[in-house]
Amino acid sequence: MGAHILKRLISAIPVLLGITVIVFLIMAMIPGDPATAILGSYATPENVEKLNRDLGLDKPLVTRYFIWLGNMLSGGFGRSFSLNRPVIDEILDRFNATLILAGVSFVLCTLLGILAGVVSAARQYGLADKAITFTVLIGISVPSFFLGMMMILVFAVNLRLLPVSGMYAIYGGGDLIDLARHLVMPALALAVVATGVIARLSRSAMLEVLRQDYIRTARAKGVHERRVIMGHALRAAMVSIIPVLGIQAGFVLSGSVYIEIVFQWPGVGRMLVDAILKRDILLVQGGVVFVAAAYVFFNIAVDVAQSLLDPRIKT
Amino acid sequence: MTTFLKLLFRNRLAALGAVVLGAIVLLALVTPLLPLADPDVTATGDRFMRPFTEGHLLGTDHLGRDLLSRLLWGTRLSLAVGIAAALVAGTIGSAIGIVAGYFGGRIDNVIMRGVDMLMAFPYILLALAIVAALGPGLLNALIAVAAVNIPFFARNIRGVTVGLAGREFIDAARLAGMGHGRIILTELLPNVASTIVIAMSTTVGWMILETAGLSFLGLGSQPPVADLGSMLGEARAALITNPHTSVVPGVMIFLIVMSINLLGDGVRDALDPRLRSGALTRPRAVTLVDRKGQVPEADQKGLLNIQSLETQFHVGPRIFRAVNEVSLHLNPGEALGIIGESGSGKSVTALSVMGLVASPPGVITGGAVRYAGEDLLSADYRSLRQKRGNNVAYIFQDPLSTLHPLYRVGDQLTEAIQAHHAVPDATARARAVELLKDVRIPNAEARVRDYPHQLSGGMRQRVGIAMALANDPDVIIADEPTTALDVTVQAQILALLDDLRRDRGLAIIFITHDFGVVGQLCDRVAVMYGGRIVEEGPTATILSHPAHPYTKKLMACVPELGGGKRELAAIPGLPPVVSDLPPGCAFAPRCDKATEACRVGEIGFTGSDTHRVRCIHPEEVLA
Ligand code: SF4
Numbered sequence: 001m002g003a004h005i006l007k008r009l010i011s012a013i014p015v016l017l018g019i020t021v022i023v024f025l026i027m028a029m030i031p032g033d034p035a036t037a038i039l040g041s042y043a044t045p046e047n048v049e050k051l052n053r054d055l056g057l058d059k060p061l062v063t064r065y066f067i068w069l070g071n072m073l074s075g076g077f078g079r080s081f082s083l084n085r086p087v088i089d090e091i092l093d094r095f096n097a098t099l100i101l102a103g104v105s106f107v108l109c110t111l112l113g114i115l116a117g118v119v120s121a122a123r124q125y126g127l128a129d130k131a132i133t134f135t136v137l138i139g140i141s142v143p144s145f146f147l148g149m150m151m152i153l154v155f156a157v158n159l160r161l162l163p164v165s166g167m168y169a170i171y172g173g174g175d176l177i178d179l180a181r182h183l184v185m186p187a188l189a190l191a192v193v194a195t196g197v198i199a200r201l202s203r204s205a206m207l208e209v210l211r212q213d214y215i216r217t218a219r220a221k222g223v224h225e226r227r228v229i230m231g232h233a234l235r236a237a238m239v240s241i242i243p244v245l246g247i248q249a250g251f252v253l254s255g256s257v258y259i260e261i262v263f264q265w266p267g268v269g270r271m272l273v274d275a276i277l278k279r280d281i282l283l284v285q286g287g288v289v290f291v292a293a294a295y296v297f298f299n300i301a302v303d304v305a306q307s308l309l310d311p312r313i314k315t
Numbered sequence: 316m317t318t319f320l321k322l323l324f325r326n327r328l329a330a331l332g333a334v335v336l337g338a339i340v341l342l343a344l345v346t347p348l349l350p351l352a353d354p355d356v357t358a359t360g361d362r363f364m365r366p367f368t369e370g371h372l373l374g375t376d377h378l379g380r381d382l383l384s385r386l387l388w389g390t391r392l393s394l395a396v397g398i399a400a401a402l403v404a405g406t407i408g409s410a411i412g413i414v415a416g417y418f419g420g421r422i423d424n425v426i427m428r429g430v431d432m433l434m435a436f437p438y439i440l441l442a443l444a445i446v447a448a449l450g451p452g453l454l455n456a457l458i459a460v461a462a463v464n465i466p467f468f469a470r471n472i473r474g475v476t477v478g479l480a481g482r483e484f485i486d487a488a489r490l491a492g493m494g495h496g497r498i499i500l501t502e503l504l505p506n507v508a509s510t511i512v513i514a515m516s517t518t519v520g521w522m523i524l525e526t527a528g529l530s531f532l533g534l535g536s537q538p539p540v541a542d543l544g545s546m547l548g549e550a551r552a553a554l555i556t557n558p559h560t561s562v563v564p565g566v567m568i569f570l571i572v573m574s575i576n577l578l579g580d581g582v583r584d585a586l587d588p589r590l591r592s593g594a595l596t597r598p599r600a601v602t603l604v605d606r607k608g609q610v611p612e613a614d615q616k617g618l619l620n621i622q623s624l625e626t627q628f629h630v631g632p633r634i635f636r637a638v639n640e641v642s643l644h645l646n647p648g649e650a651l652g653i654i655g656e657s658g659s660g661k662s663v664t665a666l667s668v669m670g671l672v673a674s675p676p677g678v679i680t681g682g683a684v685r686y687a688g689e690d691l692l693s694a695d696y697r698s699l700r701q702k703r704g705n706n707v708a709y710i711f712q713d714p715l716s717t718l719h720p721l722y723r724v725g726d727q728l729t730e731a732i733q734a735h736h737a738v739p740d741a742t743a744r745a746r747a748v749e750l751l752k753d754v755r756i757p758n759a760e761a762r763v764r765d766y767p768h769q770l771s772g773g774m775r776q777r778v779g780i781a782m783a784l785a786n787d788p789d790v791i792i793a794d795e796p797t798t799a800l801d802v803t804v805q806a807q808i809l810a811l812l813d814d815l816r817r818d819r820g821l822a823i824i825f826i827t828h829d830f831g832v833v834g835q836l837c838d839r840v841a842v843m844y845g846g847r848i849v850e851e852g853p854t855a856t857i858l859s860h861p862a863h864p865y866t867k868k869l870m871a872c873v874p875e876l877g878g879g880k881r882e883l884a885a886i887p888g889l890p891p892v893v894s895d896l897p898p899g900c901a902f903a904p905r906c907d908k909a910t911e912a913c914r915v916g917e918i919g920f921t922g923s924d925t926h927r928v929r930c931i932h933p934e935e936v937l938a
């Protein structure tokens with residue numbers, strides 16, 4: 001198993017490099033003078049000229065990539081002009097908030113989605129199945145940012161049950177309960193679409209599996225039907241559910257950008273949008289590379305989970 | 316195509332989606348012709364008017380602009396941008412996919428590597444990076460959304476193209492001297508076009524949502540021009556005081572996305588043959604019993620007694636009579652063979668005993684199955700479950716598919732034990748090792764930790780047998796237990812089963828198509844054809860004096876008992892399709908002795924209780 005994890009980690013290196021190449025190429029599309037873009041429009045002409053020289057703009061693209069990569073890695077992604085601090089510091093400050101939001105949301109959509117899918121399959125064409133199918137259809141069609149706004153309107157403004165936005169109360173907050181109260185709505189709003197997708201997939205994966213011969217064997221042994229479904233069938237269905245969880249995690253991470261804006265959540269997503277509006281290029285590219293790298297490692301974890309579940313995968 | 320449309324519209328939700336989407340698209344198309352206020356004219360005096368006010372059906376926004384007008388113009392813009400993004404992504408992505416799939420080799424490798432890299436990003440990061448580089452704006456948002464979706468098309472279309480590139484018509488075109496460009500345009504493209512169109516139409520909802528999202532963030536359309544996303548984004552500041560300005564564009568995005576989803580689901584379902592065939596319905600825990608006639612009187616024969624059993628498969632309007640009026644009994648300690656070709660109903664008969672026929676489509680429509688006098692067909696799930704594996708156990712054909720691939724064999728054995736006996740795990744595990752030893756698996760202590768795929772076919776079937784023995788059942792039903800194995804292993808497994816039977820006084824029903832197996836193991840044999848028993852009697856008698864022409868032919872297919880290659884193809888003709896059985900004898904079309912009389916009316920049994928046959932011109936006249 002250790003060797004397997006190591007192998008996956010090594011295979012991540014080219015992917016990580018690929019990510020930097022793509023981000024570099026996108027940044028090379030910036031129209032006009034990159035130094036101005038990096039330093040902001042109030043930079044002095046001397047600084048701009050010096051930076052242009054450092055970036056090696058007269059050199060071929062490949063050389064420029066390595067200069068760029070070197071600058072990024074050695075200098076902690078550079079210095080943000082709009083915040084006047086190193087990009088890496090800002091990212092690390094923000095990343096926790098995103099991780100909490102997206103992480104809780106991901107756990108929610110995984111649990112709820114699989115549960116809904118299993119119930120739906122076990123009660124196929126029954127009332128529960130129809131109710132779940134309908135809810136899922138609505139869920140995957142509502143834009144998360146609109147849903148978030150409506151939740152604020154109902155639960156925070158009208159019912160006054162939950163705080164409108166932010167991560168902690170400004171006065172007297174800061175403990176775990178405060179965080180949880182602030183987290184409920186954004187985490188739910190973010191989880192809804194992925195829950196729907198996972199529920200659909202789990203339902204069809206379960207139905208597929210329930211036709212298999214080994215399910216008949218379990219029944220022939222006299223195993224209780226509840227155990228047949230929650231044990232034998234679900235376990236086998238997980239083999240096709242887990243890879244989709246990895247993909248859905250990417251969607252949850254993507255959706256967190258909107259949710260962070262709607263709920264004023266101090267995460268990386270909001271940082272990125274602010275940075276784009278302020279044209280703070282270094283902050284954007286640092287944030288993108290960092291989060292994409294985190295996602296690559298998450299997918300390695302998914303892969304390892306898959307090989308733990310399925311002994312037929314050579315480890 | 317017309318059947319496809321019919322299927323699509325039989326799905327009411329899909330039809331609803333089509334109607335809603337059609338209405339929205341129509342409204343967007345005629346918007347310039349409608350007598351609407353200018354969407355961009357501000358009137359700060361009229362700001363935040365409620366819906367249904369005079370002159371403003373949906374009210375006004377924070378600058379006093381008419382919301383209805385802005386909604387329709389915004390919808391128009393959102394639809395246009397979403398569709399444009401789908402077209403751009405679809406065209407570029409498909410082109411990349413076709414090139415990769417057609418040329419293959421290194422080109423394919425390099426391209427797909429790049430595609431994988433792009434897919435390693437959570438999509439929004441890529442979109443944000445592109446917008447950051449190009450600057451906020453609707454056109455740039457469109458480019459970003461299209462770019463992000465290119466990998467999806469590239470991968471999909473490449474898959475289809477790879478399948479086509481190896482086909483003869485492409486080779487033929489190449490031999491005819493056509494250039495690559497021409498082959499791609501005239502031979503490949505027409506064949507992948509439908510896939511491209513379907514992929515575009517299912518992703519267009521996504522694209523609309525994504526561009527609306529970027530506009531919502533302020534990175535897409537810039538004021539005063541508004542699409543639905545930026546309308547929602549601007550309204551957010553007044554969410555608490557004037558929610559209607561948020562609700563109006565939000566609901567419209569929801570309606571568009573939902574109607575596209577409904578339509579997409581409908582298309583997918585209409586194209587999926589498994590949905591219609593019922594291959595995606597959940598089989599119930601117990602076969603459905605729906606007995607039409609009277610339950611036959613108990614006749615006290617045997618430990619297991621099947622009387623006039625009828626099992627059918629109901630697939631749409633078609634009815635397959637898999638088992639038709641089958642009566643059999645099994646005495647304690649006896650070995651009964653049921654022999655027949657595939658499709659003769661022998662397996663379905665066996666599975667009907669414990670309600671294991673997949674249902675739907677299986678339905679037991681008549682007869683009785685009694686175990687120790689109790690009718691299993693009227694038993695509830697609880698009592699049936701308690702008997703499964705405990706009183707009557709099964710051994711199935713192919714242990715690779717019938718053992719759970721993700722559980723260790725030891726766990727599958729302990730589970731069988733604990734399903735009926737509340738014993739501690741340690742005891743059950745020790746018993747599992749015992750069982751593996753009983754079926755002569757070497758090194759049983761280590762094998763319990765193996766997964767099925769780590770064992771050989773013969774060893775797997777021994778595990779299957781051990782599992783059947785786990786609760787010391789009185790009856791074992793072995794459904795072609797050796798068919799999937801090679802000949803030497805077959806002999807070992809048969810010998811093992813025979814020993815176990817004698818040691819433990821087990822009664823066994825042996826389902827097989829092989830008279831060699833019957834001769835080696837069985838006391839009695841029943842021959843099935845077309846869902847019916849056509850002959851039944853003691854093995855020795857039937858082997859020496861087969862009475863039914865079918866039995867005789869079946870035996871002639873076995874060159875030598877217990878060995879050699881056994882094929883049934885030697886009987887000319889095919890077994891009947893049980894959905895439309897001819898009147899009279901089902902074997903008549905393949906029978907040399909068939910006469911006119913064979914093709915009319917019901918043919919009953921002749922002979923005695925011990926040896927009976929269903930034939931007008933039997934090979935041997937039975938006393
Ligand atoms: S009934 Fe007639 S057709 Fe059928 S097996 Fe006997 S002889 Fe042949």
